[in-house]
Amino acid sequence: MDERGARSKARDDIDVLWDDLGAFVRRLRTKRNDHKLTPSQIQALGHLDRQGPLTAKELAKFERVTPQSIAKTVAALEEQGMVTRSSDPSDGRAVLVTMTELG
Known part of the structure; x- marks a missing residue:
């Protein structure tokens, strides 16, 4: 894989990570209704x-x-x-x- 392809894959991986992290945070917010922290x-x-x-x-x-x-x-x-x-x-x-x- 050339340098450009490696950068593109890294960007794709980062995008997936951000999407997963966003979903995780949203899920945490919905699950924490039983406390006020x-x-x-x-x-x-x-x-x-x-x-x-x-x-x-x-x-x-x-x-x-x-x-x-x-x-x-x-x-x-x-x-x-x-x-x-x-x-x-x-x-x-x-x-x-x-x-x-x-x-």
């Missing part, structure tokens, strides 16, 4: 479940978002009783986010 909140809980307690800064890095954005996500999760925030014992200036039993 946003995709960002679900993803943050997943990181906390896999990694254990994280500082807000570490969680923002995992999520690839700004500290201000993760602060909103964590505040919403805390309001729902899914996480707690406390001072990081190793750095009193940092906030440690821990998933609760409900989370």
Whole structure:
């Protein structure tokens, strides 16, 4: 296969992937009616479940978002009783986010 053909195949593969991803996201949205969590909140809980307690800064890095954005996500999760925030014992200036039993 020449370079042009390889690029064309790659574009076709990317188009198929985007279509599949779009269908997957739409399906997720229809299935999540039994709770009120946003995709960002679900993803943050997943990181906390896999990694254990994280500082807000570490969680923002995992999520690839700004500290201000993760602060909103964590505040919403805390309001729902899914996480707690406390001072990081190793750095009193940092906030440690821990998933609760409900989370």
